[in-house]
Amino acid sequence: MMRLHRYRLHGRRTSHFTRVVLIVAHELDVSIDLVHVDDLFSLDPDHYGGHPALKVPCLHVGETMHVGAQNIARVLRRSSAHGSRVLFAEAIDDDLVRNAEELVWTAMGLEVHVVLGRMASRAEDDPLLRKSRVALTNVLAWLEPRLASILERLPPRHTSLLEIALFCLIEHVSLRATVSIEDRPRLRAFATTFGERASARATDPR
Ligand SMILES: N[C@@H](CCC(=O)N[C@@H](CS)C(=O)NCC(=O)O)C(=O)O
Known part of the structure; x- marks a missing residue:
């Protein structure tokens, strides 16, 4: 499947919500660039990729932001030629x-x-x-x-x-x-x- 944009994920490898997204991406063969979010106590949404609720994960596909692990997983399914691999x-x-x-x-x-x-x-x-x-x-x-x-x-x-x-x-x-x-x-x-x-x-x- 042709992709126009890079997928940039604000998250933390130690976060279980982020890991859900990373595992889904791996299972669906979608490559993602991980942007590490350092401080989970920051009050600046920009530090979370713009997530207004100050949480990770947060995915950017071009100009579009997607928040929430399940929501992001659905975006990955949509973008993958192997979407049916994850039920x-x-x-x-x-x-x-x-x-x-x-x-x-x-x-x-x-x-x-x-x-x-x-x-x-x-x-x-x-x-x-x-x-x-x-x-x-x-x-x-x-x-x-x-x-x-x-x-x-x-x-x-x-x-x-x-x-x-x-x-x-x-x-x-x-x-x-x-x-x-x-x-x-x-x-x-x-x-x-x-x-x-x-x-x-x-x-x-x-
Ligand atoms: N419902 C959100 C929950 C995400 C969440 O709670 N992430 C944690 C990290 S594992 C977080 O960012 N916590 C910061 C906070 O709750 O202030 C999702 O599905 O992504």
Whole structure:
């Protein structure tokens, strides 16, 4: 597919939302230039590529800005000759999978809250941070016994946005040690298997 513009992504390799986009790009064979965002506490949207909510990732294709990991993933699908390699949520009409999708993205946001709270030196017993840690723990506990059924319900696929997001979440939780995943063997095994993919290896933040 002929591309008129370069794809410039403001993001951080250590960010799980950015990693989702980088893995999708790798799976779909779309090349992206990553612009590192240094300071997640900056109040200047320009430092985030113009993202008004002061977040990463933020994609620029020519003059057009795209914000939000899922939104950007859809832009990449549109631009790729291999778009069908990543299965998107809208293609799946299943209650369990829909709930899993919602909870995984919610947990990714909770993870951000906990990590930013730590970076901002908020107290460990801060009530909002404590709530985010408990909510994150609850989501992982919800996913653990259901993971096999969730994966079974996905149609035949190369991979899916849900699996990519779940992998990025588990890896981030594990690397940042925000909450324990010691007693989540199924989630850990899933991440180990997914981590063997070329796209996962190429985007390893370590
Ligand atoms: N819904 C957004 C969330 C992105 C997000 O929370 N990114 C984190 C980094 S992993 C961030 O930029 N945090 C800064 C902040 O929330 O102030 C998306 O899908 O891109």
